[in-house]
Amino acid sequence: MSVPDLLARLLTRPGALEALQHRDTAALERELGAEPADVAAIAALDPDAVRFYLRTLQRKRFEMIEAVFPGSLPLAREAFGSDRLADAFWRWFQPDESVAADEVLGRIAQAWTQFAGTVDPDRPWLADLSRYELLRWRAVLEAVPSGPARPVYSGDRLVPAPGAGMAVFAVDIALLARTAMAGEPVATAGTHRLIVWFDPDAGLRVVRLGPSAYAAAEGCDGRRTIAQVAHMVAGDRKPAAGQVVDVLARLAAAGALRVS
Amino acid sequence: MFATLGVGLGYRPEMHDPIMKSAGEIDWLEIVAESFLPLTPRRRDLLTELTARFVCVPHCTELSVGSTGPVDGRLVEQVAELADLVDAPWVSDHFCFTTAGGVRLGHLAPVQWTHATADRMAENARSIRTRVGRPFLLENIAYTFVIPGELSESDFIAIVLEQSECHLLLDVANVHANATNLGFDAAEAIDRFPLDRLVQMHVAGGTWEDGVLADSHDAPVSPAVWDLVRQVAGRTGIPAVLLERDAAFPEDFAEIVADLRTARTAAVAA
Numbered sequence: 001m002s003v004p005d006l007l008a009r010l011l012t013r014p015g016a017l018e019a020l021q022h023r024d025t026a027a028l029e030r031e032l033g034a035e036p037a038d039v040a041a042i043a044a045l046d047p048d049a050v051r052f053y054l055r056t057l058q059r060k061r062f063e064m065i066e067a068v069f070p071g072s073l074p075l076a077r078e079a080f081g082s083d084r085l086a087d088a089f090w091r092w093f094q095p096d097e098s099v100a101a102d103e104v105l106g107r108i109a110q111a112w113t114q115f116a117g118t119v120d121p122d123r124p125w126l127a128d129l130s131r132y133e134l135l136r137w138r139a140v141l142e143a144v145p146s147g148p149a150r151p152v153y154s155g156d157r158l159v160p161a162p163g164a165g166m167a168v169f170a171v172d173i174a175l176l177a178r179t180a181m182a183g184e185p186v187a188t189a190g191t192h193r194l195i196v197w198f199d200p201d202a203g204l205r206v207v208r209l210g211p212s213a214y215a216a217a218e219g220c221d222g223r224r225t226i227a228q229v230a231h232m233v234a235g236d237r238k239p240a241a242g243q244v245v246d247v248l249a250r251l252a253a254a255g256a257l258r259v260s
Numbered sequence: 261m262f263a264t265l266g267v268g269l270g271y272r273p274e275m276h277d278p279i280m281k282s283a284g285e286i287d288w289l290e291i292v293a294e295s296f297l298p299l300t301p302r303r304r305d306l307l308t309e310l311t312a313r314f315v316c317v318p319h320c321t322e323l324s325v326g327s328t329g330p331v332d333g334r335l336v337e338q339v340a341e342l343a344d345l346v347d348a349p350w351v352s353d354h355f356c357f358t359t360a361g362g363v364r365l366g367h368l369a370p371v372q373w374t375h376a377t378a379d380r381m382a383e384n385a386r387s388i389r390t391r392v393g394r395p396f397l398l399e400n401i402a403y404t405f406v407i408p409g410e411l412s413e414s415d416f417i418a419i420v421l422e423q424s425e426c427h428l429l430l431d432v433a434n435v436h437a438n439a440t441n442l443g444f445d446a447a448e449a450i451d452r453f454p455l456d457r458l459v460q461m462h463v464a465g466g467t468w469e470d471g472v473l474a475d476s477h478d479a480p481v482s483p484a485v486w487d488l489v490r491q492v493a494g495r496t497g498i499p500a501v502l503l504e505r506d507a508a509f510p511e512d513f514a515e516i517v518a519d520l521r522t523a524r525t526a527a528v529a530a
Contacts, residue, residue: 002328003407004360004371014364041372041407048439049405052472053369056404111277 006042009033011054021047031078032089058086069109072116072130089115109134158229158248159222212240215249220248220257262395262427262459263349264526265315265500267523269516272506273359276398278513285517290502291346292320299302299345307346316346317500319353319458325384325398326357326371335501340392341395342390344400352397353388355381355417368401373409373416382423389426397459399429402437402475403414414452421457433475433504440473446484447491455496463489463523464504478508481519501527 009032010016015030020043024192029039063084066073077085089112113134117127212233226248234240251257266287269279279286289310296303296318310316320339323331343351356368372378389396402415411419421428430453432446439446463486465479481503492498501523505516 001362003358003377004328004369007369007407008363008365011365011369019506041409044408045405052404052470056474057365057367124332 001032001038006034006038006043008033010042010045010050011057017047017050020045020050022194040168041207046096054065055086058068058089059092062086062089069133071117072126072133075110076116076126157222157225158220158252158257159260160217160220162258213245216247222260262305262499264497265349265460267520267527268314268317268500269504270319270502270504271310271316272509272510273511274509275505275516278392278516279315280309282513282517285520287313288315288317288415288500288502290317290319291511293320293339293342293351294516295320296342296436297335297400299338299341306339308343308524310358315349318342318346318351321353321368321468322350322358323353323384323388324357324359325388326381327359327370327384328357328380331384331388332359335344336391337453338386339388343392343394344471348394350395350427351388351392352398352399354401354422356401357376367396370401370403370405370407371416372407372410373413374377375411375419378411378416378419379423382420385420385424385426389424395427395459396424396426399424399431399462400434400453401431402434404472406442414449414454418454418457426457427459428457429460429462430458430492432463432492433462433464433466433481433485436482436485436488437466437473439477446488450488450491451495455492458492458496458498460500460502461489461492461498461527462502462504463519465519477504480515481522486522486526489523493527498527 013031016028019025019027019031023043025036025039025043028043029036031044032039034219062073062077080088113130116130189251216229216233219232224232226245229248230241230244233244248257252259268288268290269275271279271289271291279289291307291310296307299307307316318339322416323335323339325331339351342348350432354368355371358365358369359440360369371381376512385396385398398417398420400413409416417428420426430450432450435448435449438444439449463481464475464477465481465485466473466476467479469476489498489501503519503523505519510516
């Protein structure tokens with residue numbers, strides 16, 4: 001087994017570091033799953049220096065996932081301190097060595113989403129915020145570039161733009177922005193509907209829709225025409241049908257819907 | 261021969277506006293390669309904006325040149341594309357590994373200074389240099405522990421650079437931190453580095469954490485580090501000097517400008 005492999009194991013297996021701390025070579029061999037000859041270089045390391053490096057490593061890991069969780073991670077860090085949070089998170093999340101390197105960040109991101117819900121029972125909003133952030137991240141990863149927005153004409157069919165997704169969340173993004181991001185618990189958890197899509201020029205876009213607008217967007221299945229969608233939502237009420245067409249036109253102009 | 265780039269600054273989005281406003285004080289920018297990969301339209305737009313004003317040099321952190329296996333070919337391809345896009349004079353990474361046993365550590369880890377490691381690292385560095393089609397520099401890292409091996413750090417670095425035909429990115433702040441934490445003389449250590457292969461230098465400030473001088477890039481450069489810059493400048497020309505600031509960004513950019521100006525005078529103090 002190579003020294004880098006052994007060092008990676010030392011840094012991801014608390015038992016191995018404990019064994020190093022106590023100069024228990026037999027336990028170190030067992031924890032690292034290595035032969036005595038392989039372990040010699042690792043057994044000679046200064047455990048305090050390795051622990052310091054590990055703390056740096058944990059902070060760097062957090063810096064990586066902060067790109068995924070720009071809200072919940074800094075808030076948790078502020079509340080608990082970097083080192084304490086890093087230690088707790090890494091004890092909670094033990095990376096699986098069989099995970100491909102490319103997938104590690106994704107695994108950590110998922111783990112953080114779950115961890116944020118357990119980190120402090122007094123801060124349940126951290127979990128809500130992290131779930132929303134994970135969704136944003138996935139939307140970016142799974143995004144497919146959409147074509148340019150075109151004018152909407154009555155009678156044409158509308159479909160969600162490639163990369164667009166609609167979902168119902170038990171959180172209010174605007175409310176989160178005002179309260180959770182400021183460190184306050186979310187006062188009420190409503191059911192607000194979001195449409196999420198990736199705009200290659202503007203990046204991830206998230207729009208919160210009212211029930212009627214959401215129904216209109218949901219009605220765009222690639223088969224119904226705009227007029228049919230408007231009728232489905234507004235019935236025979238012409239002013240309301242006009243509003244539905246206007247909403248669809250704005251979504252199309254923003255790149256969330258496409259005319260087929 | 262390498263172009264003389266002068267004094268540059270590590271690009272960080274948090275400092276975007278003051279960097280653009282202070283272009284007269286900054287000769288070139290070093291960009292963290294992985295922060296721009298993959299090359300999305302938005303990232304391309306940002307690079308277009310930066311390259312319109314500055315020479316941009318990609319600095320990698322994830323190529324894991326010191327891994328036991330071959331480097332990640334897909335990442336190397338992306339780095340090559342980035343280097344082509346910004347027409348980089350060179351590309352760099354570190355004397356370290358970041359991926360081992362299928363785990364991405366997320367931080368630079370020290371390699372064992374042995375002939376076997378040097379041979380393998382030189383092979384990886386050479387393959388990167390060949391694929392990127394530009395000079396490839398390797399940087400000495402900060403470390404808090406050393407894995408015992410039969411070579412000294414400077415001998416190890418010299419062997420890798422010679423075998424791979426790559427060049428040196430000397431981080432004097434890392435040497436200073438290592439010397440402080442592990443108890444050796446930084447000036448003597450630098451004298452043993454293969455300065456004939458020096459192309460670029462890093463300077464940065466660090467802070468003390470639990471009795472350890474951390475290479476945290478979050479403070480002004482210390483006088484001891486400036487002395488090391490002058491020492492190197494007295495021995496050889498330094499085509500490019502770069503100030504790294506990654507955290508605790510000052511409200512007043514004048515603090516950064518002051519370090520840039522000191523670098524400009526120290527780097528030519530023969």
